[in-house]
Amino acid sequence: xxxxxxxxxxxxxENPTPMSAKSERxxxxxxxxxxxxxxxxxxxxxxxxPTEAIPRLHYNDPKANELISQERPVVLTESNLVTTAMGWxxxxxxxxxxxxxxxxxxxxxxxxxxxxxxxxxxxxxDFLVGLERKDMKFPEFVELIRNWKEGDKRIxxxxxxxxxxGKRIVIDFLGFNWNWINDQQKRNNxxxxxxxxxxxxxEGNITPVHYDEQQNFFAQISGKKKCTLFPPExxxxxxxxxxxxxxDRQSQVDLDNPDFEKFPKLSSIKGHxxxxxxxxxxxxxxxxxxxxxSLADSGIATSINFWYKAGPTGKIExxxxxxxxxxxxxxxxxxxxxxxxxxxEVTPFMQSMVLGRYS
Amino acid sequence: xxxxxxxxxxxxxENPTPMSAKSERxxxxxxxxxxxxxxxxxxxxxxxxPTEAIPRLHYNDPKANELISQERPVVLTESNLVTTAMGWxxxxxxxxxxxxxxxxxxxxxxxxxxxxxxxxxxxxxDFLVGLERKDMKFPEFVELIRNWKEGDKRIxxxxxxxxxxGKRIVIDFLGFNWNWINDQQKRNNxxxxxxxxxxxxxEGNITPVHYDEQQNFFAQISGKKKCTLFPPExxxxxxxxxxxxxxDRQSQVDLDNPDFEKFPKLSSIKGHxxxxxxxxxxxxxxxxxxxxxSLADSGIATSINFWYKAGPTGKIExxxxxxxxxxxxxxxxxxxxxxxxxxxEVTPFMQSMVLGRYS
Numbered sequence: 001x002x003x004x005x006x007x008x009x010x011x012x013x014e015n016p017t018p019m020s021a022k023s024e025r026x027x028x029x030x031x032x033x034x035x036x037x038x039x040x041x042x043x044x045x046x047x048x049x050p051t052e053a054i055p056r057l058h059y060n061d062p063k064a065n066e067l068i069s070q071e072r073p074v075v076l077t078e079s080n081l082v083t084t085a086m087g088w089x090x091x092x093x094x095x096x097x098x099x100x101x102x103x104x105x106x107x108x109x110x111x112x113x114x115x116x117x118x119x120x121x122x123x124x125x126d127f128l129v130g131l132e133r134k135d136m137k138f139p140e141f142v143e144l145i146r147n148w149k150e151g152d153k154r155i156x157x158x159x160x161x162x163x164x165x166g167k168r169i170v171i172d173f174l175g176f177n178w179n180w181i182n183d184q185q186k187r188n189n190x191x192x193x194x195x196x197x198x199x200x201x202x203e204g205n206i207t208p209v210h211y212d213e214q215q216n217f218f219a220q221i222s223g224k225k226k227c228t229l230f231p232p233e234x235x236x237x238x239x240x241x242x243x244x245x246x247x248d249r250q251s252q253v254d255l256d257n258p259d260f261e262k263f264p265k266l267s268s269i270k271g272h273x274x275x276x277x278x279x280x281x282x283x284x285x286x287x288x289x290x291x292x293x294s295l296a297d298s299g300i301a302t303s304i305n306f307w308y309k310a311g312p313t314g315k316i317e318x319x320x321x322x323x324x325x326x327x328x329x330x331x332x333x334x335x336x337x338x339x340x341x342x343x344x345e346v347t348p349f350m351q352s353m354v355l356g357r358y359s
Numbered sequence: 360x361x362x363x364x365x366x367x368x369x370x371x372x373e374n375p376t377p378m379s380a381k382s383e384r385x386x387x388x389x390x391x392x393x394x395x396x397x398x399x400x401x402x403x404x405x406x407x408x409p410t411e412a413i414p415r416l417h418y419n420d421p422k423a424n425e426l427i428s429q430e431r432p433v434v435l436t437e438s439n440l441v442t443t444a445m446g447w448x449x450x451x452x453x454x455x456x457x458x459x460x461x462x463x464x465x466x467x468x469x470x471x472x473x474x475x476x477x478x479x480x481x482x483x484x485d486f487l488v489g490l491e492r493k494d495m496k497f498p499e500f501v502e503l504i505r506n507w508k509e510g511d512k513r514i515x516x517x518x519x520x521x522x523x524x525g526k527r528i529v530i531d532f533l534g535f536n537w538n539w540i541n542d543q544q545k546r547n548n549x550x551x552x553x554x555x556x557x558x559x560x561x562e563g564n565i566t567p568v569h570y571d572e573q574q575n576f577f578a579q580i581s582g583k584k585k586c587t588l589f590p591p592e593x594x595x596x597x598x599x600x601x602x603x604x605x606x607d608r609q610s611q612v613d614l615d616n617p618d619f620e621k622f623p624k625l626s627s628i629k630g631h632x633x634x635x636x637x638x639x640x641x642x643x644x645x646x647x648x649x650x651x652x653s654l655a656d657s658g659i660a661t662s663i664n665f666w667y668k669a670g671p672t673g674k675i676e677x678x679x680x681x682x683x684x685x686x687x688x689x690x691x692x693x694x695x696x697x698x699x700x701x702x703x704e705v706t707p708f709m710q711s712m713v714l715g716r717y718s
Contacts (some may be wrong), residue, residue, distance in 0.1 A: 239715040252715075263715055318700045328698060329712045332691060339687060341677045350717035353688045356598040356611075356622055358709035 043275060044226040044293045045206075048258055051228065051271035059180065059281070069188055071285040071323075073229050075274045081281050082219040082304055084175035089222075090142050090200075090300065093169075100164040101135040104144070106153040112201075113208045113250055120246040123343060127246050145202065145300065156201035161304070181217060181306060190215050191309025199303040201294050209238060209291040210250040211326075215308040216284040220276040223294055223301030227282055229272040230289035232322040235329075237265040238289055243333035244343055255291060276303075286310055287323035402634060403585040403652045404565075407617055410587065410630035418539065418640070428547055430644040430682075432588050434633045438640050441578040441663055443534035445637065448581075449501050449559075449659065452528075459523040460494040463503070465512040471560075472567045472609055479605040482702060486605050504561065504659065515560035520663070540576060540665060549574050550668025558662040560653050568597060568650040569609040570685075574667040575643040579635040582653055582660030586641055588631040589648035591681040594688075596624040597648055602692035603702055614650060635662075645669055646682035 057064040059079035067074040105112050108130035115129050132153075141157055148155065161173065173196075185193070194214060203223065211232070218227070230238070238251035253263050260267050275295070276282050284290050294301035320328070337346050416423040418438035426433040464471050467489035474488050491512075500516055507514065520532065532555075544552070553573060562582065570591070577586070589597070597610035612622050619626045634654070635641050643649050653660035679687070696705050 236711045236714070242716060265715070319704065320699060325699075325708060325711070328695070329708075332695065332712065336687070336691065340679060340684075345678065347717045349684060349688070350713045352595045352684070353691065354709045354713040355595075355718060356624075357601060358706045359714060 043224075044295050045256065047228070047255060047271070048267075049269045049271055051273040054227075054229065054272045054274035054282070056274065056280075065184075065187070068184060068283050071288075073272055073274070073285060073288060074283050075276060076281040076283065077279065079177055079180055079281050080279075081177045081181060081217065081306075082221060083177070083279070084172040085219075085221050085302075085304065086278065088169075088172070088302060090145070093200075094139050094142050096166040096168040097138045098164050098166040098169070099137065100162070102138055102141060102157055102159040104134050104136055104141050105156045105158060106132045106134065107156070107205075108153060110154055110204050111206050111208050112154075112156045113247060114210060115246040115250075116248055117246075119244060119248060123244070123246055129246070141200075145200075148202065154202055154205055156199070156205050158197060158199055160195040160197050184217070185308055188215070189311035191311055194307045194309055197305050197307070199301070199305070201301050203294050203296050203298060203301065205294045205301070207292040208250065209253070209255060209289050211240075211287050211289050212249065212284070212307070213286060213310070213327075213330075215286045215310065217306040217308075218276070218282040218284055219304050219306070220278050220280050220282075221302040221304060222278055222299060224298035225276050225301055225303065226293040226295055227274050227276060227284070228291045228293075229274075229284060230269055231272075232287040232289075232326050234269055234289060235322065235326050237263075237269050239263050239266070242337075242346065243330050244337040244346060251289065287326050402583075403654050404615065406587070406614060406630070407626075408628045408630055410632040413586075413588065413631045413633035413641070415633065415639075424543075424546070427543060427642050430647075432631055432633070432644060432647065433642050434635060435640040435642065436638070438536055438539055439638075440536045440540060440576065440640050440665075441580060442536070442638070443531040444578075444580050444661075444663065447528075447531070447661060449504070452559075453498050453501050455525040455527040456497045457523050457525040457528070458496065459521065461497055461500060461516055461518040463493050463495055463500050464515045464517060465491045465493065466515070466564075467512060469513055469563050470565050470567050471513075471515045472606060473569065474605040474609075475607055476605075478603060478607060482603070482605050488605070500559075504559075507561065513561055513564055515558070515564050517556060517558055519554040519556050543576070544667055547574070548670035550670055553666045553668055556664045556666070558660070558664070560660050562653050562655050562657060562660065564653045564660070566651040567609065568612070568614060568648050570599075570646050570648050571608065571643070571666070572645060572669070572686075572689075574645045574669065576665040576667075577635070577641040577643055578663050578665070579637050579639050579641075580661040580663060581637055581658060583657035584635050584660055584662065585652040585654055586633050586635055586643070587650045587652075588633075588643060589628055590631075591646040591648075591685050593628055593648060594681065594685050596622075596628045598622050598625070601696075601705065602689050603696040603705060610648065646685050 054073045054075055055063070055067060056075040056077060057067075059076040059081075064074050064076055112131060113129065115127075115131065117133075120127055120129075141155070145155055161169075165173075184190075209228075209230070238253055241247040241250055241252055253259070253266050258266055274280075274282055316324075333346075336349060337343065340346055340349060413432045413434055414422070414426060415434040415436060416426075418435040418440075423433050423435055471490060472488065474486075474490065476492075479486055479488075500514070504514055520528075524532075543549075568587075568589070597612055600606040600609055600611055612618070612625050617625055633639075633641055675683075692705075695708060696702065699705055699708060
């Protein structure tokens with residue numbers, strides 16, 4: 001069975017990681033048969049759209065590899081990808097995470113809608129978000145989150161792991177299951193690992209629906225998150241901001257208060273849903289829309305992601321796939337914005353090109 | 360006075376023409392002061408939009424050169440550009456135009472809306488026009504136009520002059536005022552002369568509103584034409600067909616039956632109008648929309664145009680000009696059509712990119 005073929009791999013991490021670390025102990029702790037494959041029960045915010053459960057499979061299940069190779073989401077159990085990080089409590093991290101500064105976001109609401117700081121600067125004062133970034137040392141963050149009370153701004157730490165972290169963290173990092181994840185990278189022909197983002201946030205925090213331009217293994221360490229994904233074919237349904245906008249890659253829609261008049265195609269979406277728990281790894285394929293909700297009553301949610309660049313394009317086949325069209329649109333939008341040399345001219349230009357002609 | 364500086368130019372046509380002809384007699388027959396500068400009276404179809412008269416200036420008037428250099432339309436009088444063609448009656452042409460085949464268009468209506476034959480073929484059977492092309496020898500065309508009766512399809516000959524024409528025609532062609540027109544080409548930094556299209560059509564024929572990608576000196580030989588022009592800033596108002604469509608560069612609107620609900624921006628257009636008579640030359644700047652109507656009761660309308668490629672772009676200045684944006688849109692549309700490799704995907708792609716995002 002293919003299940004048995006996973007472990008006998010070279011024990012050295014051949015790919016440099018953002019922490020420049022090489023794997024020293026990469027033997028997965030377990031390779032048992034699947035324990036939980038039933039879909040998680042629905043929890044969290046009630047939503048207007050139907051969902052189906054993202055398959056939940058043992059990391060060695062050949063079906064899991066098939067889904068990944070098809071760029072379809074899957075929750076992997078038992079991968080032990082970040083088992084060594086299971087002890088990363090706030091107290092542990094306070095001592096071991098190191099002396100560096102960490103990006104902590106403060107939100108006026110429960111939504112943390114990412115914005116591009118460079119685009120925000122270029123875009124000018126027209127753009128204000130209810131979200132603010134402060135850089136602080138880790139113990140300061142721990143104080144804030146522990147003393148947080150209703151009415152305070154919500155807090156979400158989102159920081160890429162770097163070489164600056166303490167030695168204990170480096171050791172745990174080296175203990176990640178690089179063997180398995182490097183094998184995934186190779187078999188799917190992905191590009192390099194670009195970063196490991198560490199997320200530590202409060203229950204109820206929401207990362208609104210957006211897409212990334214990278215392949216993502218999203219590993220849960222503590223707390224529970226509801227992850228709702230939508231395929232790139234739903235590009236139209238989510239009405240993403242213009243590419244030059246600070247909210248590039250984010251949907252303009254508010255899934256809590258859907259405006260079907262303004263965004264008519266939103267009404268027909270269908271989600272792919274999973275609740276990830278400590279030890280689970282969710283594969284979020286590149287260009288898939290996703291919303292992440294830290295579930296209430298599940299404690300502080302800690303996750304770490306593994307972002308990989310796309311592989312080489314290879315031979316173009318027609319018809320183009322939805323995600324290839326998304327990439328094309330992004331390039332066209334960038335080109336137009338660059339050529340016009342003025343943000344304010346982009347919208348009328350787009351309208352001239354399309355309204356009454358292709359509409 | 361600048362008026363006096365025009366004639367002492369080299370007497371040799373330095374630019375190859377589509378007929379590969381060199382000018383032998385290029386001294387303008389006259390260089391008198393302006394005779395008629397009043398705007399022509401409005402005639403032809405009644406239209407819903409206001410118009411202003413295109414300035415009508417002596418070809419030596421410095422203001423005329425200024426307008427041309429600003430890419431604004433002007434009617435030039437007394438240029439003698441095609442004085443040697445003034446004797447091109449149907450009988451004369453029947454004898455002298457030569458043995459070649461000529462493109463003659465037959466229309467179900469009074470409109471001759473150009474279509475791109477290659478695009479028509481690529482586009483498939485979805486596209487049918489009430490216009491048909493037949494290639495015939497010139498005497499056959501003369502028979503048709505002379506025996507035409509109400510109820511027959513309308514006829515319009517549109518044929519580029521080539522080396523195949525008879526000797527008398529070549530002599531007349533060499534007698535065009537190349538001296539003046541070559542000087543215009545140089546002073547405005549245009550590219551090469553690409554073709555001289557000969558138009559012979561019935562009274563009442565209409566070439567519906569469209570734009571060309573070339574600079575155009577449009578010379579009237581017989582009959583009268585009402586020419587209505589609109590600047591490239593009106594791109595949106597005319598809702599041009601998609602670039603991959605056989606009617607590329609043509610407006611979708613029908614100026615006889617304007618559909619303001621479908622084309623709301625059409626309601627605010629303002630035209631620039633001129634009636635050109637034998638001996639007049641209208642400068643139609645590149646990317647300017649134009650409709651040409653052969654006026655009733657003015658006899659068979661014969662015109663010849665001089666199409667020049669655009670000059671080199673030079674230094675880009677911001678904000679971009681309207682015609683530069685039109686060129687940009689055309690390139691983007693071509694690129695998208697090419698990349699998708701399927702006409703049917705272009706419209707949904709455009710809609711995905713723009714609707715609800717830039718609209």
